Amino acid sequence: MTTSKLGKYLSGLGLLGLVIFLCVIPFYSTDYIVSVLLDILTWIGLTQSWIILSGFTGYISLGHSAFFGIGAYVMAILWLKLPYPLIILISAMSSMTLAFAIGFPVLRVRGPYFVILTLGLSEFAKYIFINYEVNVKGTVGRILLGVPNIRTLYFSLLIIAIVTILCAYLIKRSRFGYGLFSIKEDEDAAESLGIDTSIYKWLALGISAFFPGAIGATMALRRTYIDPYSVFDPIVSFQIIVMAFFGGIGKLHGPVLGACILTLISEFFWARYPHYYLIILGVILVFIVKIMPSGILGIFDLFGKAGKVVKFVRRK
Amino acid sequence: MMKKFLLLVIGVFLIIFCLNGGALAKDNIRIGFSMALTGPFAPAAKGQMDAYLLWEELVNKNGGILVKEFGRRLPVKLVYYDDKSEAETAVKVYEKLITDDKVDLLFAPNSTTIHFAVFPIAEKYKAPIVGNTAASVKLRDLKSKYFWFVTATMADRQMRALVDLLISLKVKTVAVVNIQDIFPRENLEFLIPYLKGGGFEIVLQKDYPRGIRDMVTVLSEAKGKNPDAFIALSTPPDTFLTAAQIQEVGFNPKFFFQLIGAAAVAFGPRLGAATEGISTFGHWSPKAPWPGAKAFLDNYVAKFKVIPDYLNSTLAYVSCQIIEQAVERAGTLNWEKLSEVIAKEEFPTINGPIRFTGSENLQTPAMVLQWQKGEIEIIWPSEVATAKPLYPKPPWPKK
Amino acid sequence: MDLGSILQIVFTGLIMGSIYALVAVGLNLIYGTMRLLNIAHGEIIMIGAYVAYWLFTAYGVSPFFSLILSSFVTIVIGLIICKIIFLPMIRSGKSEESIQSNALLLFFAISIILTNVVILIWTADIRGYSYLTGVVQILKVPVMLNRLNAFLVALVICVIAYFFLQKTMLGKAIRALIQERTAAKLVGINSDRLYLVSFMMAFGIAGLTGALLSMIYELSPFMGFPYTITAFVVIILGGLGNVLGSLIAGFIFGFVETVGISVTSPGLQSIISYGVFIGVILYRPKGIFGKGL
Amino acid sequence: MALLECQEVTKNFGGLMAVTNVSLQLEKGEIVGLIGANGAGKTTLFNLISGFYPPTNGSIRFEGDEIAGLKTHDICRKGLVRTFQLVRPFHNMTVWDNVMVGALFGVQKCKNVSRAKEEAMKVLEFTGLHEKKEIPAKELTIADRKRLEVARSLATKPKLLLLDEVLAGLTSTETTEAMKLVRRIRDEMGLTIFMVEHVMKAVMGLSDRLIVLHNGEKIAEGNAKEVSKNPTVIEAYLGEKLHM
Helix, strand or coil: CHHHHHHHHHHHHHHHHHHHHHHHHHHHCCHHHHHHHHHHHHHHHHHHHHHHHHHHHCCCCCCHHHHHHHHHHHHHHHCCCCCHHHHHHHHHHHHHHHHHHHHHHHHCCCHHHHHHHHHHHHHHHHHHHHHHHHHHHCCCCEECCCCCCHHHHHHHHHHHHHHHHHHHHHHHHCHHHHHHHHHHHCHHHHHHCCCCHHHHHHHHHHHHHHHHHHHHHHHHHHHCEECHHHHCCHHHHHHHHHHHHHHCCCCCHHHHHHHHHHHHHHHHHHHHCCCCHHHHHHHHHHHHHHHCCCCCCHHHHHHHHHHHHHHHHHHC | CHHHHHHHHHHHHHHHHCCCCCCCCCCCEEEEEEECCCCCCHHHHHHHHHHHHHHHHHHHHCCCEEEHHHCEEECEEEEEEECCCCHHHHHHHHHHHHHHCCCCEECCCCCHHHHHHHHHHHHHHCCCEEECCCCCHHHHHCCCCCEEECCCCCHHHHHHHHHHHHHHCCCCEEEEEEECCHHHHHHHHHHHHHHHHCCCEEEEEEEECCCCCCCHHHHHHHHHHCCCEEEEECCHHHHHHHHHHHHHHCCCCCEEEECCCCCCCCHHHHHHHHHCCEEEEECCCCCCCCCCHHHHHHHHHHHHCCCCCCCHHHHHHHHHHHHHHHHHHHCCCCHHHHHHHHHHCEEEEECEEEEEECCEECCCCCEEEEEECCEEEEEECHHHCCCCCCCCCCCCCCC | CCHHHHHHHHHHHHHHHHHHHHHHHHHHHHHHHHCCCCCCHHHHHHHHHHHHHHHHHHHCCCHHHHHHHHHHHHHHHHHHHHHHHHHHHHHCCCCHHHHHHHHHHHHHHHHHHHHHHHHHHHCCCCECCCCCCCEEEECCEEEEHHHHHHHHHHHHHHHHHHHHHHHCHHHHHHHHHHHCHHHHHHCCCCHHHHHHHHHHHHHHHHHHHHHHHHHHCCECCCCHHHHHHHHHHHHHHHCCCCHHHHHHHHHHHHHHHHHHHHHCCHHHHHHHHHHHHHHHHHHCCCCCCCCCC | CCCEEEEEEEEEECCEEEEEEEEEEECCCCEEEEECCCCCCHHHHHHHHCCCCCCCEEEEEECCEECCCCCHHHHHHHCEEECCCCCCCCCCCEHHHHHHHHHHHCCCCCCCHHHHHHHHHHHHHHCCCHHHCCCEHHHCCHHHHHHHHHHHHHCCCCCEEEEECCCCCCCHHHHHHHHHHHHHHHHHHCCEEEEECCCHHHHHHHCCEEEEEECCEEEEEECHHHHHHCHHHHHHHHCCCCCC
């Protein structure tokens, strides 16, 4: 048992080292590098919070950009009226509250019907905001002046991303996590073993909506101008899923890696070939899916599985 | 498993540092900007991009820009990235241009949204940016020494010009439709009070969402009201749809105004003779008496085989001319000095002389244009008009 | 609301409905047989539109003829994509879940590639052409010919698709595959060949829809995505895999949108259509006819 | 007072009378077999008792309080748990995790994961699955899967266990193994067992009492000998009575 304890200790140290490394980077790199890190942290936060609902319970959500949008709008409404970390918290709370409000009826629907229902809900939210802005406010967008500088935004996003990962990590190892995973495997069997599946799904949806609210609020400051079309963009919901599956939703660090690698690859080609980078990315994605069907972590799984079978056969 | 993960993540972060480019010796002027090559703004951005490319070619043809500081003409090189019509990507682009590529000068991005997002960059790095394809009254609140915008068609001035024209044409009843988008909605905000102030009767007022696929129901309702003037505060996709379906419904208003898109490249060929009498907004025409206006049209057509967008292409080209002359007058690429020159001086451009008051161009009047015999003429205000307003608009040609 | 405007609403509802039904049929076929959600469906429609545009403007080929040509082009694309990417993946015997997630990634990549290839060839400019812009009076209500033509062609294709699935052997095999995949394979239905057929049929109909739409609307490389969302909404309303259901749901959705516009104001159009969609799914989680998979 | 009491339980699915007026009682510590031809309403009765769907009318009482119409997870927490005719393991979870789910959410509701691990380990040893605890459930043989299903239910510390054809599809050695396990569950754990079975040898051998269903109605009740002689049962099973 000692080797795995040592292993745990080492990876714990490594993790701490990584966090310190992330805290120090912004002071030694150009604003551009910090903005790339900002992108990565945004996607890590969004995919990791998406995993809490869709990765754990199997209810694939195609509407997470709605939570992002609500966070952005709450920030825009409260900007300069309250200290900005408090607004981020309020934005996160409001997007969670909305998730709780619609949670029950929506989570009764299952399978692809749930997937497309969430897409419909996020489009519905977008047009509600558009009509509210147009008819009541008389404008379509809002400006946020005097926004904090990029490094402050970087650190708030770093905190949000770390809290998201920690939250997902704790849930996964907790009783709540076991409940969610049983729902994913077989909801009726889970129900018959004493799991109140509707409450568990409902809680997972709420928690999963909390973090995109916070990220939306922070990124609203980054954009300084937000309008419903850009913050409720359905393509963001698709990109979240692509990153999560790309990283492999089985393991916790799958989406973290998926977000890092996919953002960096697209950044690299985006900077080199402004006209062709999307075609190159599309082709790379097709190749990667063909070679590693279960996502980037597929390579680790292959080694991992081989190890387990050998252990089992040896004991026999 | 965790150890493998940590190794890979640290390795991944090291790749980042290979992203930044190296610095270059001073043998050209590198001008950086972000452009919507993909995403919803891409169609409108094309006219602006081509204007930049045309300007680069023409400037380099006569040796580049004379910079006294280096004692010779320096050729220009455009450095640009795709901002995917996203505000945060555009912000990242300008941070990359300034802190990573370390470009000498900056040009403006496309669309009002992105201008707003990029404004704090100009402020933070004290980098002068002459905005072009942005038009919102809120731009005036951006008090900055490093950010200007060339467009004269602010919603209030534009709608004032339109209503004054309607008064002069003795129009009585008006129908208004608008798309739920930034600039059109802002124009509506000023149009309605001006119309009420001018004693007009608004017989119909409706808005519609982006991506609308059918205008027939609204247009036949408007036809039922039989207004003298029909004002559609629209954007390119719905401008084309309305122009087609208004003929289907057989609605023949005496005055027909479409906001954005009626001066677009594809509008003329798409409607052919039906364009006769359709008016739109703008502030340029090749027939205007400004130096280089006709030459700009000819050079553009020679290079791209299509006429320029009377709005985006001209605004973009004007902003390039201003920066070019500012560099020559200031004799240096130093941002501080350039900002002073841009803020104070008057610059002759293909859109007439422009001098900024604050960050706005109040010199160029907001105008109303109209299609007459296949050409776009300026019909209002009368002092710069290149043709008399055609009122009432001839009915749609029979198919 | 005099008779004229009511008829106007009915005609527009029918025209929009027929377009939505046609848009949804292809998506439903692929989902029905292979349980894969094709999020690049809108892009295939866009390709069909551009092919029709290109043939008309460059070679003066009348769009009637290019209906067949553009669907031929998209059928070939469907063939290539299915053969090279999807069939090997399905044969690889991976778990159902990983096939579906990989398919999502692949379709996402395909939609990016197609959009940007079109941008490279035709630039991102808005394009369009005028064809059949004559106006005909039906019951004293003016209807432009190209919209009438879109309605008639869409209706014909929907009827053909319906009878193909109900009456022909191939159609019955596809429906068997939709109902119960493993059982269908057991009774000797060559599922690979059928996957190919439904792919080609779905892509072909999408290409043809694109050609039809190119006569009415302007083209841009980004016109596809809204149609993907609408197609998703319609096949869910009709019940996944229930091809007949999605045809009817397409018409219902078209009418809801048109009536919603005229009764309230066009500004609320999307709120009404998505609101109705959400209401229906919450009330009947397997689509209106409850026969969905 | 009976552990489980059904009175006039009826269920119809739009005209089809699946179960009609079934009344029965189970005492603590009994093994009761529920037999009947296919479609006699056995699994429907199990689904009614375990709360999968509410009865059209009639009452079901467990330890005296009414459970008809309660949600499945509430009934499980009261100590009544069932296994499925078609086994439903959590495929991608290991055997140990599967059983832990039962420990975490059943009657005892272990608050933290480590205690649940210990509880699950006990059940694994009891059911002889502890050697395979690290293997994902999808890699088990059918016999082990059935055993896992039982182990998972036991981990919820129930009072009444509903076994739905737990012996179906097993070889003769596997059947005797499974029968030994069922008997040990009743004897060593003191559980009451209500099992649906087609394997006559097993159900006759194991159960203290038998209840026979036919076309949704209870046609006979009693020990193995009485039931096998009962004329209505024979007629139900063999069709028309042979007139010698």
